[in-house]
Amino acid sequence: SQTIHQWPATLVQPVGSPLSLECTVEGTSNPNLYWYRQAAGRGLQLLFYSIGIGQISSEVPQNLSASRPQDRQFILSSKKLLLSDSGFYLCAWSVQGKTQYFGPGTRLLVL
Amino acid sequence: GNSVTQMEGPVTLSEEAFLTINCTYTATGYPSLFWYVQYPGEGLQLLLKATKADDKGSNKGFEATYRKETTSFHLEKGSVQVSDSAVYFCALSDPGNTGFQKLVFGTGTRLLVSP
Numbered sequence: 001s002q003t004i005h006q007w008p009a010t011l012v013q014p015v016g017s018p019l020s021l022e023c024t025v026e027g028t029s030n031p032n033l034y035w036y037r038q039a040a041g042r043g044l045q046l047l048f049y050s051i052g053i054g055q056i057s058s059e060v061p062q063n064l065s066a067s068r069p070q071d072r073q074f075i076l077s078s079k080k081l082l083l084s085d086s087g088f089y090l091c092a093w094s095v096q097g098k099t100q101y102f103g104p105g106t107r108l109l110v111l
Numbered sequence: 112g113n114s115v116t117q118m119e120g121p122v123t124l125s126e127e128a129f130l131t132i133n134c135t136y137t138a139t140g141y142p143s144l145f146w147y148v149q150y151p152g153e154g155l156q157l158l159l160k161a162t163k164a165d166d167k168g169s170n171k172g173f174e175a176t177y178r179k180e181t182t183s184f185h186l187e188k189g190s191v192q193v194s195d196s197a198v199y200f201c202a203l204s205d206p207g208n209t210g211f212q213k214l215v216f217g218t219g220t221r222l223l224v225s226p
Contacts, residue, residue, distance in 0.1 A: 006154075032212070043200065043218040044155075090154055100214060102147075102155040 002027035004103040019078040023091030117217035134201035142203040
């Protein structure tokens with residue numbers, strides 16, 4: 001069966017520091033991968049998606065970037081965090097246009 | 112553009128009460144509709160889905176019917192339990208130009224069930 005992992009589970013970072021969040025999927029090949037952010041009291045916003053290695057699409061302009069160095073690995077990064085980057089970051093995967101399945105999330109607090 | 116509107120929360124119920132969480136959508140074409148549930152401190156889990164008009168999705172006692180005429184996908188459960196306390200998200204898929212599934216989420220509705 002397929003599983004999706006995210007780490008770290010929780011992260012507290014100072015403003016201006018770099019960020020790297022990792023997401024990996026097991027049990028499937030060539031998945032579509034997604035990064036979402038859930039800000040406090042708000043719904044989910046799609047940040048990036050990827051249909052293959054090295055192929056990244058950005059949905060909203062922001063302080064973050066994404067990379068996909070391997071088929072089942074999706075990384076969310078920032079060179080300098082802002083206070084507004086705080087939130088709950090969720091990775092998801094799907095097979096082509098099918099149902100999306102979410103990871104456990106990473107809670108990021110920028111101070 | 113496509114959008115999803117959910118009723119404001121929190122919804123507070125006693126155990127065994129009937130639950131309805133309203134969801135309406137705006138979309139071009141024929142999206143698929145989803146309900147996801149987020150338990151405290153966890154990621155989202157797919158609860159149920161419907162892919163075309165008049166389809167009924169169901170799971171764990173929850174149901175929702177895809178109503179094209181009213182552009183709605185209301186979530187219902189006949190008898191809630193304390194363990195159902197969570198945030199519920201309604202979403203639609205937006206295939207866009209590439210056929211790639213993009214989900215558009217509502218803001219979520221928190222359900223609190225007391226014993």
